[in-house]
Amino acid sequence: MKIATYNVNGINARLPVLLRWLQESAPDVACLQELKAPQEKFPLEAIEGAGYHAIWHGQKSWNGVAILSRVGEPVEVRRVLPGDAEDVHSRYIEAAVNGIVVGCLYLPNGNPAPGPKFDYKLGWFQRLQRHAESLIKMNVPAVLAGDYNVMPTELDVYKPESWRDDALFRPEVREAYHDLVAQGWTDALREQHPDERIYTFWDYFRNAYARNAGLRIDHLLLSPTLRGALRDAAVDNHVRGWEKSSDHAPVWIELDAL
DNA sequence: ATGCCGTGGAAACCACGA
Numbered sequence: 690m691k692i693a694t695y696n697v698n699g700i701n702a703r704l705p706v707l708l709r710w711l712q713e714s715a716p717d718v719a720c721l722q723e724l725k726a727p728q729e730k731f732p733l734e735a736i737e738g739a740g741y742h743a744i745w746h747g748q749k750s751w752n753g754v755a756i757l758s759r760v761g762e763p764v765e766v767r768r769v770l771p772g773d774a775e776d777v778h779s780r781y782i783e784a785a786v787n788g789i790v791v792g793c794l795y796l797p798n799g800n801p802a803p804g805p806k807f808d809y810k811l812g813w814f815q816r817l818q819r820h821a822e823s824l825i826k827m828n829v830p831a832v833l834a835g836d837y838n839v840m841p842t843e844l845d846v847y848k849p850e851s852w853r854d855d856a857l858f859r860p861e862v863r864e865a866y867h868d869l870v871a872q873g874w875t876d877a878l879r880e881q882h883p884d885e886r887i888y889t890f891w892d893y894f895r896n897a898y899a900r901n902a903g904l905r906i907d908h909l910l911l912s913p914t915l916r917g918a919l920r921d922a923a924v925d926n927h928v929r930g931w932e933k934s935s936d937h938a939p940v941w942i943e944l945d946a947l
Numbered sequence: 948a949t950g951c952c953g954t955g956g957a958a959a960c961c962a963c964g965a
């Protein structure tokens with residue numbers, strides 16, 4: 690079973706690239722972030738035409754997450770990260786697909802730090818930790834996939850020294866990610882490639898992709914029950930080089946049947 | 948060191964992203 694995550698940066702602006710990638714990479718499940726579309730502007734016909742069921746949680750202008758599946762309909766579990774009734778951002782959706790709980794998340798950017806946006810990021814991270822802990826305790830096969838907006842280690846940044854004070858790399862955020870993983874999760878891409886410089890995002894400007902000035906911020910975390918099923922993990926790096934690409938590249942894992 | 952680019956939505960610029 691192949692599960693992917695892809696921050697599309699505008700699903701309607703990205704539709705040709707998204708469809709081309711779905712055709713080429715053929716993930717069984719795809720978690721999408723940054724739809725940047727209200728609920729009623731999700732391009733369902735095109736997605737279904739590509740052979741996928743979909744559930745999504747849209748929002749006007751910003752955020753927005755979706756779960757696509759070609760291995761049966763995703764059975765929605767929730768479309769809000771628990772713990773804050775005031776939080777109106779569309780940043781989380783969760784479904785049961787083919788016997789696996791798939792959480793699709795778009796963690797807040799948090800810049801500038803310090804400040805209210807950074808506080809929101811840390812609070813969101815805490816809520817994610819609590820929810821992830823509950824998934825661990827339920828002992829279900831689960832994948833938490835998405836744009837975490839954190840580079841976990843120096844190996845995950847092209848130039849660590851210039852990112853020290855950034856909300857994506859500050860110690861509090863890296864610690865939050867570390868603590869989350871320490872619950873028993875496996876960072877699938879890093880597990881498969883312990884020492885490689887692997888990036889999932891390259892800025893649109895400063896020729897970042899051509900210089901490989903990238904960040905690894907899109908992650909797939911596997912619950913303890915899935916760790917042994919991990920067969921492969923990689924970034925569809927070349928997709929970032931396509932015309933009208935997102936600034937992120939898709940990341941995927943391949944799991945053995947349970 | 949820097950939103951220099953890209954997207955969406957409103958307004959002919961601005962918010963936001965990482």
